[in-house]
Amino acid sequence: MNNLLLAPAIMVGIGLFFGTVLAIAQRFLKVDEDPRIEATNELLPGTNCGACGQPGCLPFAEKLVAGEIDPGQCTVSSDENLEQIAEYLQVDAGRAEKLVARLRCGGGGLQAHQIAEYRGFEGCRAAAVVSGGGKGCAWGCLGLADCERACTFDAIHMNANGLPQVNMDKCRACPDCVAACPRDLFELVPLNQKLYVQCNIPLAGEAATQLCAVACDACGKCAADAAPGLITMEGNLPVIDYSSGGEPKPDAVFRCATRSIVWLEGEQFQNQESRKAGAV
Amino acid sequence: MKAFRRLRRNFEHGVHPAHHKQQTENLPIQRVPFGKDYIMPLGQHIGIPARAIVTAGERVLRGQMIAEPGGFVSTSLHSPVTGTVKEIGDFRGVDGRFAPAIAIEADAFATQQVDAGTSIDWEAMSQEEFIEAVQMAGIVGMGGAAFPAHVKLSVPDGVRIRSLLINGAECEPYLTTDHRLMLERPEALLEGAEIMRQKLGAEEAVIGIEANKPDAIEIVQKHIQPGAPVRVVPLKVKYPQGAEKMMIKSVFDVEVPAGQLPRDVEVNVNNVGTIVAIADYFLRGMPLIERVVTVAGPGVTYPANLIVPLGTPVRDVVQFCGGLKPGTREIVMGGPMMGRPIASLDVPILKGCSGVLVFTEEQTARRREYPCISCGRCLEACPYFLNPSRLARLSKSRMFDEMKAYNVFDCVECGCCTFSCPSNIPIVQLIRTAKDDLSHRKEPDA
Numbered sequence: 170m171n172n173l174l175l176a177p178a179i180m181v182g183i184g185l186f187f188g189t190v191l192a193i194a195q196r197f198l199k200v201d202e203d204p205r206i207e208a209t210n211e212l213l214p215g216t217n218c219g220a221c222g223q224p225g226c227l228p229f230a231e232k233l234v235a236g237e238i239d240p241g242q243c244t245v246s247s248d249e250n251l252e253q254i255a256e257y258l259q260v261d262a263g264r265a266e267k268l269v270a271r272l273r274c275g276g277g278g279l280q281a282h283q284i285a286e287y288r289g290f291e292g293c294r295a296a297a298v299v300s301g302g303g304k305g306c307a308w309g310c311l312g313l314a315d316c317e318r319a320c321t322f323d324a325i326h327m328n329a330n331g332l333p334q335v336n337m338d339k340c341r342a343c344p345d346c347v348a349a350c351p352r353d354l355f356e357l358v359p360l361n362q363k364l365y366v367q368c369n370i371p372l373a374g375e376a377a378t379q380l381c382a383v384a385c386d387a388c389g390k391c392a393a394d395a396a397p398g399l400i401t402m403e404g405n406l407p408v409i410d411y412s413s414g415g416e417p418k419p420d421a422v423f424r425c426a427t428r429s430i431v432w433l434e435g436e437q438f439q440n441q442e443s444r445k446a447g448a449v
Numbered sequence: 450m451k452a453f454r455r456l457r458r459n460f461e462h463g464v465h466p467a468h469h470k471q472q473t474e475n476l477p478i479q480r481v482p483f484g485k486d487y488i489m490p491l492g493q494h495i496g497i498p499a500r501a502i503v504t505a506g507e508r509v510l511r512g513q514m515i516a517e518p519g520g521f522v523s524t525s526l527h528s529p530v531t532g533t534v535k536e537i538g539d540f541r542g543v544d545g546r547f548a549p550a551i552a553i554e555a556d557a558f559a560t561q562q563v564d565a566g567t568s569i570d571w572e573a574m575s576q577e578e579f580i581e582a583v584q585m586a587g588i589v590g591m592g593g594a595a596f597p598a599h600v601k602l603s604v605p606d607g608v609r610i611r612s613l614l615i616n617g618a619e620c621e622p623y624l625t626t627d628h629r630l631m632l633e634r635p636e637a638l639l640e641g642a643e644i645m646r647q648k649l650g651a652e653e654a655v656i657g658i659e660a661n662k663p664d665a666i667e668i669v670q671k672h673i674q675p676g677a678p679v680r681v682v683p684l685k686v687k688y689p690q691g692a693e694k695m696m697i698k699s700v701f702d703v704e705v706p707a708g709q710l711p712r713d714v715e716v717n718v719n720n721v722g723t724i725v726a727i728a729d730y731f732l733r734g735m736p737l738i739e740r741v742v743t744v745a746g747p748g749v750t751y752p753a754n755l756i757v758p759l760g761t762p763v764r765d766v767v768q769f770c771g772g773l774k775p776g777t778r779e780i781v782m783g784g785p786m787m788g789r790p791i792a793s794l795d796v797p798i799l800k801g802c803s804g805v806l807v808f809t810e811e812q813t814a815r816r817r818e819y820p821c822i823s824c825g826r827c828l829e830a831c832p833y834f835l836n837p838s839r840l841a842r843l844s845k846s847r848m849f850d851e852m853k854a855y856n857v858f859d860c861v862e863c864g865c866c867t868f869s870c871p872s873n874i875p876i877v878q879l880i881r882t883a884k885d886d887l888s889h890r891k892e893p894d895a
């Protein structure tokens with residue numbers, strides 16, 4: 170019986186001893202930390218996505234409390250959350266412009282011409298290291314959903330045409346899909362920039378259109394129709410300069426024979442299903 | 450005792466794929482007739498791409514230099530045909546990407562003769578002159594990696610090369626180019642070996658040949674002059690016997706540490722094809738403008754060993770071999786273990802392309818993939834003693850950074866792990882994917 174009690178007694182004794190040591194340490198060796206950091210961290214979404222440029226939410230909270238950045242840099246938080254943080258820290262929320270991930274390619278399975286069949290491991294980068302997948306275009310979307318897997322917020326889903334459809338409400342403009350795409354097709358674009366070039370082929374004329382039905386053939390009509398200076402042709406692709414002062418209008422896309430420049434009211438590829446290959 | 454030493458001619462791990470060489474090993478090398486269009490990519494070797502020195506519309510002669518080296522780790526290009534430069538632009542390459550290349554249209558009425566007989570006095574050349582001459586001849590490692598040969602030749606001060614090891618293993622299944630070269634041109638091989646040996650200051654030249662080519666071993670041995678510092682070493686038939694570090698282990702029983710080069714153990718390794726190209730340039734004035742290619746596999750009508758001018762589209766080569774049989778599913782450039790499938794028949798034959806293999810549904814059907822059962826066969830197969838199963842798992846969960854701790858960059862993608870995996874996991878592709886991601890990693894701020 171004695172032996173039976175001895176072991177618990179020793180354990181309790183050790184526990185009490187170290188508990189006391191810890192209690193004393195807590196009392197005398199305490200490091201003072203700004204309690205606001207912890208509180209701010211609680212208000213942040215806690216996804217550690219890195220979209221703000223910080224390694225995670227806690228370092229972001231530290232910088233917030235130090236006043237080095239605005240709460241608005243966190244693109245993931247909802248507006249109410251940001252208001253709360255701004256109120257708590259007595260600073261201006263400074264909400265940044267809403268960004269959304271856009272794909273610089275419109276060539277899904279129905280548009281891009283297939284020259285081979287890829288049968289390896291499912292993944293864009295895995296296909297890119299093996300002859301660049303099956304599509305003839307060496308610059309466009311591979312359609313094997315690396316971005317869908319990379320997205321932290323479940324915002325990207327491959328549509329029936331094999332292109333990633335970005336849910337604009339869920340997209341928090343973190344750079345996960347930008348980093349995942351082996352062809353560098355995703356970019357984070359302000360939501361109010363509606364004129365968008367949906368092609369990445371640096372070829373001109375027939376060389377481009379024989380690879381894909383929605384390829385930009387560098388005809389330059391969009392540049393001619395838009396406000397002066399708004400669209401310039403660089404490397405056989407139109408480049409839209411929103412800072413040029415010219416007002417972007419849907420007029421620029423009307424004469425595009427291949428519909429590679431688009432006017433986006435909402436999500437990309439919304440009515441693509443109805444647009445079959447060749448029916449341009 | 451001799452039999453016992455034979456046993457040591459070996460390296461640890463590796464696999465034994467069926468060699469499938471019966472199809473072409475007895476077929477003499479043939480020359481492919483000249484076609485019309487030739488595409489010479491500027492970056493067909495490892496390192497900096499070459500710089501074009503011709504312009505569109507210019508007439509070029511067969512063997513004329515058309516691109517100069519873009520740096521030290523770079524080499525030159527020569528026109529494979531007499532004709533006209535059609536265009537300098539982007540063309541589809543073996544990796545599927547478009548890369549700058551020189552397109553040449555052959556002159557249908559030219560004789561396509563190289564101005565032969567301009568042998569070069571290599572004995573009078575200094576070490577530097579010799580290295581430059583090799584660079585100007587455009588010679589690269591012909592085993593598949595296409596690493597510029599002159600870079601290997603230039604050893605830093607204080608390092609000396611004891612042995613020149615000539616790689617005649619040809620351990621990849623189906624390929625018979627080195628085998629045929631050794632059978633048909635043993636003199637050129639030994640001439641080249643002598644040039645290289647003298648210029649490297651090596652004591653001896655060793656030719657390593659896998660024991661499944663007894664005819665090649667015999668013929669090369671017969672051509673060696675008595676007293677010449679050349680010997681032939683038969684090697685155990687095993688894949689990847691032709692990987693340079695494996696071969697050094699087999700022949701000299703020395704291991705080359707990870708991250709070091711053969712020259713650190715006083716050896717210089719060169720492929721049989723490279724040595725013959727050296728002999729052809731220094732004794733016959735012929736720069737690297739054509740190479741021997743094995744066209745084989747169950748999907749090709751007439752398998753053959755061919756001399757193909759560089760830049761010939763695969764389409765022309767396959768057409769010469771009677772075309773594709775019905776049911777062809779995949780064309781691989783290089784050997785079946787390490788080669789790459791091509792997505793288009795318009796890609797050209799490059800300096801490092803030793804074979805064009807045509808496979809049908811039966812060989813290429815993707816077998817169902819099962820989860821890793823931790824059997825450890827890939828660990829026992831990996832000649833570099835990596836942990837392929839762990840690397841594959843990390844790659845699948847996209848933990849590429851962690852793979853660096855498992856020495857992913859020591860992997861040479863020999864394919865032993867994928868070959869040995871009973872669960873059909875595409876381990877090498879997963880590793881390649883990770884390497885590609887790590888080397889193209891975008892900075893978050895960029």
